Amino acid sequence: MSAQNRIDRAFAGLKQEGRIGLFPYLTAGYPDRAACVRLLRVMADAGADAFELGIPFSDPLADGVTMQITSAKSLAQGTTLADAFDIVAEFRQTHDTPIVMMSYVNPLMAYGFERLCADAARIGVDGFIVPDMPLEEAAELADAARQHGLHYVYFLAPTSDAGRIEAVGGQSSGFIYCVALVGTTGARSELSAELPDFLARARAATATPLVVGFGISTPAHVARLVGMADGAIVSSAIANLIEATPPEQVEAAVDEFVRQLRAATAGTTAATR
Amino acid sequence: MSISQSTAIAAEQVAEAQPQRPGYFGPYGGQFVPEVLMPALRELEVAYAEARDDPEFQAALARQLRDYVGRQTPLYHAPRLSEAVGCRVYLKREDLAHTGAHKINNALGQALLAKKMGKQRIIAETGAGQHGVATATVCAKLGLACVVYMGVEDVRRQSVNVFRMQLLGAEVRPVESGTKTLKDAINEAIRDWVTNVRSTFYIIGSAIGPHPYPTMVRDFQSVIGRESREQVLEQAERLPDAVVACVGGGSNSIGMFAGFVDDPGVRLIGVEPGGVGMGPNENAATLVSGKIGVLHGTRTLILQDDDGQILGTHSVSAGLDYPGVGPEHSYLQSIGRASYVAISDQDALDGFRLLCRTEGIIPALEPAHAIAYLRDLGRELGPDGTVVVCLSGRGDKDIDSFREATGGLA
Numbered sequence: 001m002s003a004q005n006r007i008d009r010a011f012a013g014l015k016q017e018g019r020i021g022l023f024p025y026l027t028a029g030y031p032d033r034a035a036c037v038r039l040l041r042v043m044a045d046a047g048a049d050a051f052e053l054g055i056p057f058s059d060p061l062a063d064g065v066t067m068q069i070t071s072a073k074s075l076a077q078g079t080t081l082a083d084a085f086d087i088v089a090e091f092r093q094t095h096d097t098p099i100v101m102m103s104y105v106n107p108l109m110a111y112g113f114e115r116l117c118a119d120a121a122r123i124g125v126d127g128f129i130v131p132d133m134p135l136e137e138a139a140e141l142a143d144a145a146r147q148h149g150l151h152y153v154y155f156l157a158p159t160s161d162a163g164r165i166e167a168v169g170g171q172s173s174g175f176i177y178c179v180a181l182v183g184t185t186g187a188r189s190e191l192s193a194e195l196p197d198f199l200a201r202a203r204a205a206t207a208t209p210l211v212v213g214f215g216i217s218t219p220a221h222v223a224r225l226v227g228m229a230d231g232a233i234v235s236s237a238i239a240n241l242i243e244a245t246p247p248e249q250v251e252a253a254v255d256e257f258v259r260q261l262r263a264a265t266a267g268t269t270a271a272t273r
Numbered sequence: 274m275s276i277s278q279s280t281a282i283a284a285e286q287v288a289e290a291q292p293q294r295p296g297y298f299g300p301y302g303g304q305f306v307p308e309v310l311m312p313a314l315r316e317l318e319v320a321y322a323e324a325r326d327d328p329e330f331q332a333a334l335a336r337q338l339r340d341y342v343g344r345q346t347p348l349y350h351a352p353r354l355s356e357a358v359g360c361r362v363y364l365k366r367e368d369l370a371h372t373g374a375h376k377i378n379n380a381l382g383q384a385l386l387a388k389k390m391g392k393q394r395i396i397a398e399t400g401a402g403q404h405g406v407a408t409a410t411v412c413a414k415l416g417l418a419c420v421v422y423m424g425v426e427d428v429r430r431q432s433v434n435v436f437r438m439q440l441l442g443a444e445v446r447p448v449e450s451g452t453k454t455l456k457d458a459i460n461e462a463i464r465d466w467v468t469n470v471r472s473t474f475y476i477i478g479s480a481i482g483p484h485p486y487p488t489m490v491r492d493f494q495s496v497i498g499r500e501s502r503e504q505v506l507e508q509a510e511r512l513p514d515a516v517v518a519c520v521g522g523g524s525n526s527i528g529m530f531a532g533f534v535d536d537p538g539v540r541l542i543g544v545e546p547g548g549v550g551m552g553p554n555e556n557a558a559t560l561v562s563g564k565i566g567v568l569h570g571t572r573t574l575i576l577q578d579d580d581g582q583i584l585g586t587h588s589v590s591a592g593l594d595y596p597g598v599g600p601e602h603s604y605l606q607s608i609g610r611a612s613y614v615a616i617s618d619q620d621a622l623d624g625f626r627l628l629c630r631t632e633g634i635i636p637a638l639e640p641a642h643a644i645a646y647l648r649d650l651g652r653e654l655g656p657d658g659t660v661v662v663c664l665s666g667r668g669d670k671d672i673d674s675f676r677e678a679t680g681g682l683a
Contacts, residue, residue, distance in 0.1 A: 058582040059456065059568065061463045062307045068450060080580045105305055105567040110581025132305045132567065157309035159470060164311065182309055183468040 006098035006126045007151055007174045010049050011209050019266040020226050021049035025235030027070040028053050028087050029079030037090045039254055044097040046255045047262030052233055055084050055103035062131040064186025066236035081111050085123050092124040102129040113141045117148040127151030127174050135168055153177050158198040169206030180214045187236040188215035191224055199228045219264035296484025298604035304483040306570045313470045318485045320390050337381055342371045348504035353631040359651030360658035365501045367665050372407050374666030375525045380407035382493035384415055387474035394473045398422045398462040400455035401592030402434025403666055404478030409443035419443040422461040426453040427591045434670050452585050455595045459569050479522025480599030483570030487599050491527045498532020501661050509659055515540040518663035519642045521593035523602045525665035544642045546588035547615030557586035559598040560606050560613035573600040589618035589678050590638035620645040622678055637666035
């Protein structure tokens, strides 16, 4: 079943191309629903390898200020989990780029795990990322996801010790979300100094692809990850760009930024030096 | 007193339904936190288990509770209040503990644990400010750096407590996000903890949060129930028919209940803030009207909409203004061991005034909810009925709120 998952196909392709994956993050329903679908298409055409689509939540406790703002703006427009599914369905009419849904536990629990996974698989979602549901609590959703051919993506952090790295490595499917720093989401100027060592420890423990997020903000950051990881998640930097750009210029700006990020995935752009 | 057959069966069910997994009370509890915090929770679990079994730690805690906090606090038979409500009422005087509320019991326990673990920086969140003041107090005493998160709405409502914390050397960080109350102060505290987890100990103020917090906070607050049980046996020569305590996150109530949970003949009654109505955003009566979900690291009953978004809350009492509740309360309700009722803002204000006028005690608005419920209980139990109420804190902090809510009418 998992061989047909778009995520697995994407990583197989990346391996052949000899580069890492670029995973832009967008909050579902942000900046508004129609613009969200258009931006997914723009970013897919600009070279995004997969998307992390966030379900807005009232209390995003792992998120920094940028994602708190995008969540609040999307919620103020009434965005629900069902709306996020609609966004995926609309995107799927034109594109096959993998999509992993990110949400906090409570909206998923309110929807119901079994119904969630059945609907997600039918509509074309490829997996789930849940920042407040660690290994110890994830079995029910992870099992339901597996039964529907979806991945449940576990996290590792620089604070994870050898035992946790091994346990997560053993349970993981699709990829492992490696948190680049000890902190919340948000754009940063520098990558954490402990990131190489952390990724090396994770790499030694598992063959599952490692995708790095939290603070990955520039093409240079992406380029630095080449050789250390298998993918990069860029979230707040894209949201900050959207916030700072006049609405009529947003698509062009995002297209340009994603192309720069994508160019860095092979580690050969000028931005790496 | 006699134990009937039915209550004996209830006791057996309670014993059988004890948590099977560490950190769970039936289906409630757990550790729903970002991965980055999991090693810190493991470290805390181990350190707390050691401290719990360490006679030296327990002796030091007991000594500080006696000499610094002023325990044991009195159990006071309140004759004029008893007459007014129609049953025999004993007040557990946590308002007489140092800093004026039960919060000090837990803050002291956790701060001693932090010190034992070698953590030099403390963070806390606060609603009404009592937990913030208690934490700032013990940090001053133990020489620990202290940062307290507080919603700007609560900073406004509880300005005196903000100043007290600053006086004690704590930094108060106002929180502008979300509902600007306790829920969002907790979100901000967790974000701080996620960022500074290696150096920082988070002193959670109620019986909420990820395991081991609900258990640890209950244990530190169980001194309320243990003392109450001994005192009521001595004074009334019987166990009470009921113990009553207000419930926001539920720390004073779980501490009180802990002393009586194994006495099946004693009813455990939690009183929640009914606010201005039972509709969405009008109250914070989680156990009365919440649904199961996950908030702030624990699976419990939560005020939420059909999409799983956390609802806003309202209570005249900043300390009860929280959309979740400690997981053990959800469990005690689910097995029928404890029951929970909601009391409106208006009735709580009446309860506040009632205690002032009958006993010369100005209560905090939180336990004023419990006082207000005594009229109902008095009608039910009659003059022979005996009730212990946790008077969880004193009302100095709430004078302005009371004046505002009543239009200045004392």
